[in-house]
Amino acid sequence: xxxxxxxxxxxxxxxxxxxxxxxxxxxxxxxxxxxxxxxxxxxxxxxxxxxxxxxxxxxxxxxxxxxxxxxxxxxxxxxxxxxxxxxxxxxxxxxx
Amino acid sequence: xxxxxxxxxxxxxxxxxxxxxxxxxxxxxxxxxxxxxxxxxxxxxxxxxxxxxxxxxxxxxxxxxxxxxxxxxxxxxxxxxxxxxxxxxxxxxxxxxxxxxxxxxxxxxxxxxxxxxxxxxxxxxxxxxxxxxxxxxxxxxxxxxxxxxxxxxxxxxxxxxxxxxxxxxxxxxxxxxxxxxxxxxxxxxxxxxxxxxxxxxxxxxxxxxxxxxxxxxxxxxxxxxxxxxxxxxxxxxxxxxxxxxxxxxxxxxxxxxxxxxxxxxxxxxxxxxxxxxxxxxxxxxxxxxxxxxxxxxxxxxxxxxxxxxxxxxxxxxxxxxxxxxxxxxxxxxxxxxxxxxxxxxxxxxxxxxxxxxxxxxxxxxxxxxxxxxxxxxxxxxxxxxxxxxxxxxxxxxxxxxxxxxxxxxxxxxxxxxxxxxxxxxxxxxxxxxxxxxxxxxxxxxxxxxxxxxxxxxxxxxxxxxxxxxxxxxxxxxxxxxxxxxxx
Numbered sequence: 001x002x003x004x005x006x007x008x009x010x011x012x013x014x015x016x017x018x019x020x021x022x023x024x025x026x027x028x029x030x031x032x033x034x035x036x037x038x039x040x041x042x043x044x045x046x047x048x049x050x051x052x053x054x055x056x057x058x059x060x061x062x063x064x065x066x067x068x069x070x071x072x073x074x075x076x077x078x079x080x081x082x083x084x085x086x087x088x089x090x091x092x093x094x095x096x
Numbered sequence: 097x098x099x100x101x102x103x104x105x106x107x108x109x110x111x112x113x114x115x116x117x118x119x120x121x122x123x124x125x126x127x128x129x130x131x132x133x134x135x136x137x138x139x140x141x142x143x144x145x146x147x148x149x150x151x152x153x154x155x156x157x158x159x160x161x162x163x164x165x166x167x168x169x170x171x172x173x174x175x176x177x178x179x180x181x182x183x184x185x186x187x188x189x190x191x192x193x194x195x196x197x198x199x200x201x202x203x204x205x206x207x208x209x210x211x212x213x214x215x216x217x218x219x220x221x222x223x224x225x226x227x228x229x230x231x232x233x234x235x236x237x238x239x240x241x242x243x244x245x246x247x248x249x250x251x252x253x254x255x256x257x258x259x260x261x262x263x264x265x266x267x268x269x270x271x272x273x274x275x276x277x278x279x280x281x282x283x284x285x286x287x288x289x290x291x292x293x294x295x296x297x298x299x300x301x302x303x304x305x306x307x308x309x310x311x312x313x314x315x316x317x318x319x320x321x322x323x324x325x326x327x328x329x330x331x332x333x334x335x336x337x338x339x340x341x342x343x344x345x346x347x348x349x350x351x352x353x354x355x356x357x358x359x360x361x362x363x364x365x366x367x368x369x370x371x372x373x374x375x376x377x378x379x380x381x382x383x384x385x386x387x388x389x390x391x392x393x394x395x396x397x398x399x400x401x402x403x404x405x406x407x408x409x410x411x412x413x414x415x416x417x418x419x420x421x422x423x424x425x426x427x428x429x430x431x432x433x434x435x436x437x438x439x440x441x442x443x444x445x446x447x448x449x450x451x452x453x454x455x456x457x458x459x460x461x462x463x464x465x466x467x468x469x470x471x472x473x474x475x476x477x478x479x480x481x482x483x484x485x486x487x488x489x490x491x492x493x494x495x496x497x498x499x500x501x502x503x504x505x506x507x508x509x510x511x512x513x514x515x516x517x518x519x520x521x522x523x524x525x526x527x528x529x530x531x532x533x534x535x536x537x538x539x540x541x542x543x544x545x546x547x548x549x550x551x552x553x554x555x556x557x558x559x560x561x562x563x564x565x566x567x568x569x570x571x572x573x574x575x576x577x578x579x580x581x582x583x
Binding site: 015017054055057059060061062063064065066067068069070071072073074077078080085086087088089090091092093094 | 128149169180235244369379
């Protein structure tokens with residue numbers, strides 16, 4: 001399948017912080033293009049007269065009272081961190 | 097050519113709740129690092145967010161207090177971006193359906209002097225929406241450390257129209273907005289704790305031009321003074337650029353309040369880069385009339401409304417009201433005392449000039465004010481002074497005596513205990529005065545010869561006899577009466 005017309009694979013890769021090789025670029029452009037084409041079939045459905053909605057079911061106001069409950073111990077919270085120090089996650093230096 | 101500045105503010109205010117926006121882990125400032133997280137906050141697989149009703153109530157309250165239209169239905173969106181302070185790589189926010197639209201903030205511009213009320217005007221708001229705060233980054237030399245305690249805290253974003261014209265107006269806007277938030281119990285707005293943060297969009301244009309100039313976003317304005325200084329600095333910078341024929345580049349700049357300088361940050365990502373889409377984990381919010389009425393009944397009087405009422409109801413001057421109304425507890429305390437008093441102005445003076453100083457010096461809370469000097473005691477105090485029971489010179493001492501007594505004492509007791517009661521009202525004073533006159537024939541002669549100031553020669557001995565506890569005014573009157581009799 002050829003690359004989708006609306007797909008700017010470089011832009012998507014930049015947003016995802018991915019550095020793609022030329023081969024990957026071609027492969028992902030093709031695959032993502034296929035996904036877009038597949039989803040595009042939805043545009044063939046006649047939706048005139050249907051209110052846009054964020055959810056399929058008319059369910060609103062699912063909430064909880066503001067009553068605090070215990071969270072995770074710090075050891076558990078940091079278990080997935082690739083690196084940690086002083087009970088914090090270590091990341092490469094970011095200065096905006 | 098003359099230029100004018102156009103300023104819009106985006107103000108982030110942490111909503112005062114006990115638990116987070118989408119999970120029930122507690123909210124707290126200053127807790128040990130990463131002790132306030134859970135699977136929802138950290139965005140762990142399978143975790144599902146559940147809205148905090150109190151946060152919704154608070155934003156509806158803010159909206160009603162500021163005259164916004166409350167959306168009958170609104171939804172949640174994901175704002176996608178990568179940054180280490182965002183554990184999920186998206187922030188739950190409200191994109192095209194904010195909870196509140198429109199409304200305005202009444203501001204007071206600086207008056208001609210501190211004692212004179214400035215002009216009031218309304219600054220229109222675009223919207224208020226609810227979202228979640230991000231974590232905190234601590235930058236080291238070679239790496240950054242992430243603390244997710246703040247992540248997921250309910251955060252309101254209040255966006256003004258580009259309707260401010262100067263740094264002073266922006267300052268007035270934030271001051272007034274903060275007063276409303278604190279008054280409504282919506283947020284404590286402690287900027288040192290990051291509970292109120294402000295970004296400013298600033299542009300300049302030829303005076304009267306209907307078009308907006310290219311805007312520069314100023315970030316990290318983390319005190320209200322920095323907001324004023326940062327905006328003033330940015331307006332000067334832009335004016336210098338356009339007046340020398342240059343062009344303003346759209347950018348984000350970081351203002352350093354310590355050095356008073358700003359520098360350009362990375363180019364702002366385009367809005368569509370955030371790829372907003374409805375959060376599938378959260379159902380929309382529908383606000384009906386009953387909900388709005390429930391919140392409306394909890395909305396307190398706005399600070400400026402209260403100020404106008406204090407003018408008309410109690411005849412207070414601007415200087416006293418401007419101190420009282422910024423604090424709801426203090427206002428309520430004043431009003432309770434004023435209602436029990438024949439002289440609300442005197443009550444206002446005591447509260448603002450004496451009690452606040454005592455609170456400040458003793459680092460005491462308002463709860464302590466109520467405990468040590470209940471409103472009824474404040475009214476009684478004013479009444480005692482009006483009766484002349486206390487020396488007018490002893491006012492500060494009496495105030496201190498009331499505040500320093502713990503357990504608290506009554507007003508009469510404080511007057512007695514501090515030995516401040518007027519001793520000079522009875523026969524003592526007359527006796528001391530007669531003795532003083534008899535003891536200084538030279539002054540008597542001088543006075544009789546028409547030298548009025550000679551009367552001062554008697555006052556020292558009287559005050560010594562009274563051990564300082566005589567009212568100078570009463571002494572003067574008594575001496576004059578006796579001297580007249582002596583003819």
